[in-house]
Amino acid sequence: MVRISGLASGMDIDELVKSMMQAERVPLDKLTQKKQYSEWQRDDYRSMNTALSELDTLIRDGIGKQSSFIKKKVTISNPDAVSVKNVNSTSDFSGNIKVNGLAKAATMTSTEKSAVTDPKKKLSELGITTPQDITILAINKDGGFDTEVKDGATVEKPYTLTLNADDTLESVINKINANSGVTLFFDETSQKFSITAKNTGDAKGRPEIELGGTGDFFNVLKMSSNNEGAGGTIGENASITYNGLDISRPSNTFQINGAEITVKQKTADTVTFSSTADVDAILDTITQFVNKYNEVIKKVQDKTGEAKYRSFTPLTSEQKKAMTEDEVKLWEEKAKSGTLKSDSTLKSLLTTMRSSLYTSVDGITGINNLSSLGITTTKNYLEGGKLTIDEDKLRAAISEDPNAIYDMFMANGAEKSDKGLARRLRDDIESSMKAITEKAGKAGYVNNNFTIGKLVDGLDKKISTFEAKLTKLESRYYNQFTAMEKAIQKANSQSASLASYFS
Numbered sequence: 001m002v003r004i005s006g007l008a009s010g011m012d013i014d015e016l017v018k019s020m021m022q023a024e025r026v027p028l029d030k031l032t033q034k035k036q037y038s039e040w041q042r043d044d045y046r047s048m049n050t051a052l053s054e055l056d057t058l059i060r061d062g063i064g065k066q067s068s069f070i071k072k073k074v075t076i077s078n079p080d081a082v083s084v085k086n087v088n089s090t091s092d093f094s095g096n097i098k099v100n101g102l103a104k105a106a107t108m109t110s111t112e113k114s115a116v117t118d119p120k121k122k123l124s125e126l127g128i129t130t131p132q133d134i135t136i137l138a139i140n141k142d143g144g145f146d147t148e149v150k151d152g153a154t155v156e157k158p159y160t161l162t163l164n165a166d167d168t169l170e171s172v173i174n175k176i177n178a179n180s181g182v183t184l185f186f187d188e189t190s191q192k193f194s195i196t197a198k199n200t201g202d203a204k205g206r207p208e209i210e211l212g213g214t215g216d217f218f219n220v221l222k223m224s225s226n227n228e229g230a231g232g233t234i235g236e237n238a239s240i241t242y243n244g245l246d247i248s249r250p251s252n253t254f255q256i257n258g259a260e261i262t263v264k265q266k267t268a269d270t271v272t273f274s275s276t277a278d279v280d281a282i283l284d285t286i287t288q289f290v291n292k293y294n295e296v297i298k299k300v301q302d303k304t305g306e307a308k309y310r311s312f313t314p315l316t317s318e319q320k321k322a323m324t325e326d327e328v329k330l331w332e333e334k335a336k337s338g339t340l341k342s343d344s345t346l347k348s349l350l351t352t353m354r355s356s357l358y359t360s361v362d363g364i365t366g367i368n369n370l371s372s373l374g375i376t377t378t379k380n381y382l383e384g385g386k387l388t389i390d391e392d393k394l395r396a397a398i399s400e401d402p403n404a405i406y407d408m409f410m411a412n413g414a415e416k417s418d419k420g421l422a423r424r425l426r427d428d429i430e431s432s433m434k435a436i437t438e439k440a441g442k443a444g445y446v447n448n449n450f451t452i453g454k455l456v457d458g459l460d461k462k463i464s465t466f467e468a469k470l471t472k473l474e475s476r477y478y479n480q481f482t483a484m485e486k487a488i489q490k491a492n493s494q495s496a497s498l499a500s501y502f503s
Helices: 013-024 026-061 169-179 217-221 279-304 317-321 325-336 344-358 391-400 402-410 421-440 451-502
Strands: 072-076 082-086 094-101 107-109 132-138 147-150 153-156 159-163 182-187 192-197 209-213 238-242 245-249 253-256 259-263 271-277 375-377 387-389
Touching (some): 013 451, 026 279, 082 271, 132 217, 279 387, 279 391, 279 402, 391 402
Antiparallel strands (some): 082 259, 094 238, 107 192, 132 209, 147 153, 253 259
């Protein structure tokens, strides 16, 4: 469409239409501002949920796990010979151990120099008949063999590899090392091979490694058919005397009564060990929880108590153009403030979390509340119930009975009063996060799945409708001014024609 802009009238038509449309755009600007504010509110709700989720995860992986409270320091009379660490023992332990012999892996080596000089050559070039199958039966980490059921009977299950003409010795070695229970090695200097079981131990008094197959593969390696033959050694179990009892294990690392023991060298004397609670590690777990809880309390309290500046509405694009970058930043800090002021869900969460933490746990004796650990609220009531730790008192409680602290946090029960403090807190967090998600959704949610999203979709439709209306109105204004310009131009033309007659 060709627009005549003030050629006849001398008026700035574009500026006139712009001014007229500016007044007409006021309702649209209000819709756009409302949408922007809703999106800010949505993001702030999601930020709250992120903080709550982080607290929930910290509880789950920290004070919510028994393993956090059974961490122990172990004192050993000869740590060079024996190491001991707790795995799942809930009580302290002690004992003595004498190492009579270490577990060893079975091995096989070439009995003489082979004819192989280049392992990259194909098997067919080395004179190995293909195809042929080789099998490797190796001891597993439990001191036995892997098994399978055949014809209703349980039999040993070896690793089987089919050799083909295009295979190289190097590729066969790589397959064996990656997929079987042994490590095969070729030394190009001596032109000899060695096989070592990946697991140590004596497999029930029989060869730990068995190699079998038809053809001449093992002849090329210059090896016996199993490790009881020439060039082979039998695997051995670790032999120890534990608390006066002679026992053996296929590995040098094993568990007894929830403790993991690793024997490192043979000993002439008995090695003693004993455990105590790792107070520092347990204290750190509880401290991390308290710090994170306080962080969330402050975040929620700050946001729900934030001032709301009603005169600072979201800026339109035209308003931003008229301001500097710093002015826009300062303005939007005020405009974004108070999106969650006095929010009922969040304020209710603060109340329920305080109640959950400060109410004693029914059904357990001894330690059943935070104050008995030296954990209390700060004296400043304006801090909203933040926690503070009397470290000396907490250390004493941990030293005395860390399992009682775990019970206080994680006791289970049908009623809330019977549940541990951490269980209550996680229930509170889950309930609030669900309510917030219903309002603000989460990343990846479609707008029609949550309240604010539906509001934004509704505003988008209104904005789209209003923009179409303004486009039509602007065209009508331009059409009216164009008609006026044409009329003036026609009048000017007629006037000029009349003037020519008189002249």
